[in-house]
Amino acid sequence: MSETVYPHNYLYGWTGIVTVVTSIAGLLSILRGAEIVNGAYLLPDIPGGCILILLSAIFGTAYYKGRTDRPGWISFSYIGSLMLLIFAVCTVLINGGNYLALIMGGEDGDASTIISLTFIWAAIIAIPLYLGVSKLMYKC
Amino acid sequence: MNDIRILLTGNPNVGKTTLFNALCGVHQHTGNYPGVTVDIKEGKRHIGGQSLIVCDLPGTYSLSVFTPDEQVARDALLTSNPDIVLQIVDATNIERNLFLTTQLLELGIPMIIALNMCDLADEQGIKIDSECLARNLNVTVVRIVARSEEGVGELVDSIVKLIEEKKPVSHREVLYPGSVTSHINEIGNYLGSHAKLPGNLSSNCAAIRLMEGDEHLEKTLHDQGLVIPFLDKCDPAERDSIAEDVLLARYRTAEEIMACSVKCTMGRVMPADLIDQVITHRYFGIPIFLSCMWFAFQLTFSAAAPFAAAIEIIFGYFNEIITGMDMDPFIRSFLIEGIIGGVGSVLSFVPSIFIVFLLLSILEDTGYLARAAFVMDRLMHSMGLHGRSFIPFLMGFGCNVPAIMATRTLQSRADRIITILTLPFMSCSARLPVYVLFTGVFFSAIAGSVIFFLYVLGIVVAIVTALIFRRYVFKGEPSPFIMELPPYRRPSGTAAGIHMWYKGREYLKRAGLVIFGGVLVVWALASFPVGVEYGSAESLAGSLGQLLQPLFAPLGFNWQLVVALIFGFVAKEVVVGSLGTLYGGEDTLHSSLAADHTLTPAIALAFLVFVLLYLPCVAALGVIRQETGSIKWTVIIVGYGLFVAYVVSFITLHIASFITGV
Numbered sequence: 105m106s107e108t109v110y111p112h113n114y115l116y117g118w119t120g121i122v123t124v125v126t127s128i129a130g131l132l133s134i135l136r137g138a139e140i141v142n143g144a145y146l147l148p149d150i151p152g153g154c155i156l157i158l159l160s161a162i163f164g165t166a167y168y169k170g171r172t173d174r175p176g177w178i179s180f181s182y183i184g185s186l187m188l189l190i191f192a193v194c195t196v197l198i199n200g201g202n203y204l205a206l207i208m209g210g211e212d213g214d215a216s217t218i219i220s221l222t223f224i225w226a227a228i229i230a231i232p233l234y235l236g237v238s239k240l241m242y243k244c
Numbered sequence: 245m246n247d248i249r250i251l252l253t254g255n256p257n258v259g260k261t262t263l264f265n266a267l268c269g270v271h272q273h274t275g276n277y278p279g280v281t282v283d284i285k286e287g288k289r290h291i292g293g294q295s296l297i298v299c300d301l302p303g304t305y306s307l308s309v310f311t312p313d314e315q316v317a318r319d320a321l322l323t324s325n326p327d328i329v330l331q332i333v334d335a336t337n338i339e340r341n342l343f344l345t346t347q348l349l350e351l352g353i354p355m356i357i358a359l360n361m362c363d364l365a366d367e368q369g370i371k372i373d374s375e376c377l378a379r380n381l382n383v384t385v386v387r388i389v390a391r392s393e394e395g396v397g398e399l400v401d402s403i404v405k406l407i408e409e410k411k412p413v414s415h416r417e418v419l420y421p422g423s424v425t426s427h428i429n430e431i432g433n434y435l436g437s438h439a440k441l442p443g444n445l446s447s448n449c450a451a452i453r454l455m456e457g458d459e460h461l462e463k464t465l466h467d468q469g470l471v472i473p474f475l476d477k478c479d480p481a482e483r484d485s486i487a488e489d490v491l492l493a494r495y496r497t498a499e500e501i502m503a504c505s506v507k508c509t510m511g512r513v514m515p516a517d518l519i520d521q522v523i524t525h526r527y528f529g530i531p532i533f534l535s536c537m538w539f540a541f542q543l544t545f546s547a548a549a550p551f552a553a554a555i556e557i558i559f560g561y562f563n564e565i566i567t568g569m570d571m572d573p574f575i576r577s578f579l580i581e582g583i584i585g586g587v588g589s590v591l592s593f594v595p596s597i598f599i600v601f602l603l604l605s606i607l608e609d610t611g612y613l614a615r616a617a618f619v620m621d622r623l624m625h626s627m628g629l630h631g632r633s634f635i636p637f638l639m640g641f642g643c644n645v646p647a648i649m650a651t652r653t654l655q656s657r658a659d660r661i662i663t664i665l666t667l668p669f670m671s672c673s674a675r676l677p678v679y680v681l682f683t684g685v686f687f688s689a690i691a692g693s694v695i696f697f698l699y700v701l702g703i704v705v706a707i708v709t710a711l712i713f714r715r716y717v718f719k720g721e722p723s724p725f726i727m728e729l730p731p732y733r734r735p736s737g738t739a740a741g742i743h744m745w746y747k748g749r750e751y752l753k754r755a756g757l758v759i760f761g762g763v764l765v766v767w768a769l770a771s772f773p774v775g776v777e778y779g780s781a782e783s784l785a786g787s788l789g790q791l792l793q794p795l796f797a798p799l800g801f802n803w804q805l806v807v808a809l810i811f812g813f814v815a816k817e818v819v820v821g822s823l824g825t826l827y828g829g830e831d832t833l834h835s836s837l838a839a840d841h842t843l844t845p846a847i848a849l850a851f852l853v854f855v856l857l858y859l860p861c862v863a864a865l866g867v868i869r870q871e872t873g874s875i876k877w878t879v880i881i882v883g884y885g886l887f888v889a890y891v892v893s894f895i896t897l898h899i900a901s902f903i904t905g906v
């Protein structure tokens with residue numbers, strides 16, 4: 105392990121950014137779900153918000169571990185970003201399914217709801233992290 | 245035509261059933277966790293003038309048995325006189341698998357080793373010299389990848405060749421310490437002249453089995469009135485010490501074989517270990533599992549919605565055609581209310597069933613579900629359940645029948661009975677259409693979350709039940725949980741698709757037989773006596789429902805719901821079919837339920853809770869009777885389920901009414 109240089113400060117820093125982004129996104133989803141705040145690109149989603157908070161805790165642990173335990177931060181960062189990406193794809197499928205069902209039932213649907221969830225925006229930010237960390241996973 | 249009888253054996257989760265499917269061209273359920281096979285499955289493959297009869301045995305780590313499924317494997321190996329024993333060995337964990345090999349070699353039956361998952365071994369840098377392995381064991385070794393059927397043809401050729409050669413069996417022998425060998429000879433000689441041994445078991449092999457502590461064989465011999473030399477005079481400590489000597493000799497042999505045939509890069513941190521750091525984390529493990537399940541149920545509801553809508557549109561189209569046709573009103577009623585209303589409403593939930601099985605199959609394939617069992621163990625143990633019970637619980641989300649059979653992997657009878665008792669509270673796929681229907685009508689904005697709540701409620705009730713029975717009936721701690729974590733694998737789209745298709749097809753078959761039959765009966769009850777309005781309170785169904793409805797009045801159920809519950813006992817799918825028939829007509833069941841003013845969201849939720857918790861279906865009851873071996877426990881399970889369903893539904897109704905204000 106000592107042979108591997110530690111050139112991944114950018115990814116480590118990016119983990120910190122994703123931690124902040126997911127926690128804010130989660131918090132906003134919960135607050136919107138509880139009808140405390142409103143926003144054009146936010147849908148009320150309390151369970152989804154809780155999951156984002158969980159993911160931010162995983163990223164936060166990765167960031168914290170980064171100081172002492174390198175394989176540890178990589179695995180937390182990897183699993184966190186992988187889950188975020190999978191859940192974002194699931195969100196698109198869920199909202200896409202709901203939208204299609206509405207259209208087929210003869211009702212009006214808003215296509216923008218398919219991509220307006222906080223999960224998707226958070227996942228877009230996590231893509232570079234996933235790509236970088238997944239390479240590291242197989243080198244430690 | 246000659247039959248070649250092959251016993252397929254090996255450690256749990258090494259790919260026995262996958263190879264069985266590849267050999268016989270069948271599609272038995274496989275999974276990336278131990279304990280999927282609990283009884284013997286038999287399949288056939290024809291080659292030229294010969295038939296290979298392949299028996300897939302439950303996985304076992306050794307011939308010393310601890311659980312009923314291991315007993316099944318051990319009995320088959322020792323007593324069924326196969327032509328060949330085919331051991332599947334996990335190439336990524338060869339040393340552990342070789343322990344069983346050393347026992348199988350001593351049976352004196354022609355043997356072949358199929359070295360499975362060679363692709364994964366290559367990926368992990370494990371280099372296996374299969375020729376050296378074959379020389380060392382004096383057994384044919386074939387490299388295969390059962391998932392992609394690579395090497396299966398060569399394996400079949402080797403089987404046929406081994407049979408045709410008819411060479412005397414001379415496998416590698418395990419070298420036991422001198423003192424043990426002399427006792428083996430003494431006991432072996434005695435058994436050779438006095439005992440009637442099961443199957444073709446040699447007296448020498450029987451002696452080794454006895455030295456290893458095979459209680460079943462010992463009992464068989466004692467039942468013949470024999471006094472086993474040396475062993476019957478030993479004190480327990482001495483016997484343990486001998487069994488340990490035998491054990492160490494086996495491990496030494498396995499190590500020797502490993503040393504010359506396997507080379508691997510040691511000391512490397514594997515990605516699986518890093519992933520497990522998070523997935524099985526003390527604090528994150530359970531929330532991660534719950535998050536995955538929540539998304540799975542959201543997907544089940546939402547991603548299936550367009551397909552369900554399409555099926556409803558098609559049946560609506562049929563409805564219009566039949567309405568416009570000139571035919572006998574009685575036949576029209578049968579077609580519209582009976583067939584389209586009943587079977588059609590059940591079929592519209594087929595997409596949800598397909599998606600559930602697809603998702604479960606993907607989670608299984610990746611190796612995640614086994615980790616989930618590990619994560620849940622601490623919680624389950626503290627609740628009086630065995631960690632291994634989690635596997636039957638997971639299977640219970642598909643169907644309770646195989647899940648109840650999977651409790652055979654549990655060692656103690658108390659753990660088995662408690663798990664069987666709690667399994668009917670797991671939401672099987674047959675209940676899903678009822679959930680999807682009612683949540684779609686009464687909770688459309690939060691349908692996925694309500695379905696998730698029902699699944700969680702089932703688990704909570706199961707845990708509380710386990711706590712009660714562990715505390716008052718089966719006192720004591722559950723036995724410890726040891727489970728081998730399977731490797732992580734990239735899920736195969738084809739395998740997941742096949743699994744989904746076969747499970748979905750099963751559901752469709754049920755829709756065609758049981759559900760159609762049930763719906764037919766409900767339609768007849770709703771149509772007779774002649775002259776009454778279809779599905780009215782004056783019909784037979786109405787009379788039956790009204791007779792029993794007072795019992796359910798505290799729960800707010802109308803008579804239609806009561807009739808659906810009665811027929812749901814046959815199979816849970818019939819609940820939706822019955823409602824479709826009873827509410828049948830020109831509107832879809834969805835809109836008919838929405839228009840029924842006797843139903844509120846609170847009553848709908850109470851009904852869903854009742855469907856979740858009340859009786860298991862007839863098939864599940866039959867298996868419960870078989871696995872518990874007791875009518876008493878079967879009756880207790882029925883009575884307890886009804887009681888719990890009534891009480892929890894009642895509480896749900898009042899809490900939901902309080903929250904919604906209706």
